[in-house]
Amino acid sequence: MAYRAQQLNFPIPSGFGLGAAALVAALILGTLGVVAWNAPDAGRLGLSDWVAVRFTVSQAFISAALSVAFAVPVARALSRRNFFGRGVLITLLGAPFLLPVIVAVMGLLAVFGRSGWVSQALELIGLPPIPIYGFHGVVIAHVFFNLPLATRIILQGWAGIPAERFRLAAQLGFTSRDMVRHLEWPILKRTAPGAFAIIFAICLSSFAVALTLGGGPRATTVELAIYQAFRFDFDLGKAARLATLQLAMAGSAAFLAFWASKGQGGFGKGLDRATQRWDGATRVARMSDVAFILIASLFLLVPLCAVGARGLAALPDLPISVWISAWLSIKVAALSATLAFLFSISIALTAVRFAWVESVGLLAIAASPLVIGTGLFIVIFPFASPQDWAMVVTACVNVVMALPFALRVLIPAVQDVCEGYGRLSLSLGFSRWAMLRLVILPRVRGPLGFAIGLAAALSMGDLGVVALFAGTSEATLPLQIYRLMGAYRMDAAAGAALLLAVLSFGIFWICDSWGRRDA
């Protein structure tokens, strides 16, 4: 007979989590309050504000729609084909999540830029190059980042269909059409809206992509506009107006995403295990599957290879400033990992007793790094030089950004441990700390390592709030790359980008394998 967990008072510390959740909420809402308080005329929205809103919403909508539309045939091909390298390809689909934006932007410029490979090919047949700066570029970059995410979400839905169903379908002689109607469509109907909503929410808060590929009055996202209002005009009123607008937009999009993806799992465990399927054996089906897998792979891999090749050549001659920046970025990532450990585990422990604490993750999805940054700048400014705090703020903001994902894997893991071993632990009389040290931490090490690694990698590659805070001297590696690009030192920038990619994946790998070690 099942015993509801609520009846039992598990010996786990939950006070710290309440404190941590309150701190996160204060960081998100408090900074918005500070910005609003300091804005003299926060009510009125100007024409340029509305242009930014329109651009933000339309690029996010198009990016999400294209990502999902393209992901459906790719996921379908991956779900019904079993080929050499399938597992590696699916693992790679998880990579853009950790890839620093600036690295991807460099890769996309190498392929789609004015002197990029695609443009040169187009020129050969007498066509004008694709305009990479502006709306097109922003959408291409967003599809680059979110196509893999959409593919994984949709693939995960289909991977959940039991193998027996496919056997039954083969037995009954389902055609490709019947497969779609009875098996694939009912699942897609549930997964695709969630994927769309999540990507829409992510693209709404886009800053680094807009900073590097957008800009100008006609291609500015609200996040970028906050940065410009603050950094160039020091117009706090405008920054506050835009910040409120951003939080309202991102908040409703996050809520929509949360609602649309209800009841779906996290990050696609066991996706590399292909279910045997008997459909799609026709020549047309096979050729279209191969084509979609090939196009998607090229779209994702060629830009990365372009940066890698150019960067490798430039690596020996990297200026010393790049190495200094790299060391700084490593320190930021280490701080971020430590904070992520403390915050995510304490909030997850508390969520076992007070389920509503999980909603702080929802708040974090809606949070805007630039708003938090602006607010903290205003708070710190009277007391200290914000430049000195740039690294700490970067680490904190990225811990908040990683929190929703961390909680999504950690909370179910902690709950499982409590459900499976809570009664045994109670009957043995564990103290709270013994329970944490001996039972919970060892059993949730896998998801914990993932959560810490995610926070570390995100702050390693972050080009957001650091742009707001950093002075002219010190710069993290992503900011250094941005500056090198601005100075048209593209070789050095490519070398630094390669270094950054290696560092980001490296730190994630270290944390993640700590979690998996003798698990």
Added chain:
Amino acid sequence: MLELKDVELRQGSFQMAADMALDGDTKVAVIGPSGAGKSTLLMALAGFLHPAQGAIVWSGVDITKAAPKDRPFSVLFQDNNLFPHMSIMQNVGLGIRPSLRLSAAETTRIHGALEAVGLTGMGARKPAELSGGQQSRAALARVLVQRKSMLLLDEPFAALGPALKVEMLDLVAKLCAETGAGVLMVSHDPNDAERLCNQAILVAGGRAHAPVTTMQLLNNPPAALRSYLGK
């Protein structure tokens, strides 16, 4: 002496009553149709479900509100009796000191317990490296070092084959004879009850009936038990 004084247990719409007394050193089977509340009764004794009313008294002390660890019972659940990430030594050691800061004398006690259950030299292994029967033995070794007055068994051997199950029941009988501990065992197999327990409690119709001898209950079953046994 364990007394249940006008105890009423409620879980959602489920309800059952128990009013009885039994000796602390007897071996008692809890028999009855599935869903009648056998496990519920055991979990209430162990302290995982608080009675809606009534009192549970052990040797004259009211333990109705006591924490699970402060009760005179050790418990073996249906599963999850061992922590998979800990060695057998550590798993047994938890029964002495959950912080696992063990003295040399306590370590010796663990070795002794492992020897008593026939797991000599296996202390360094993880549960996954042991067979199902050996895992049950390891859990029993922990029960041994816990030195509690009574052992509550919630069908922990249900997943074992018939021969292994008999082996475990005999081991329980042997350990209890050495330590003088009593046993309260939930079972849906009358053979198990007959083998280990001289007394039996029938749980049926929303009521846990006072213990009678196992033979008497099985040879002369009341109607509720008769249909369950298929006699």
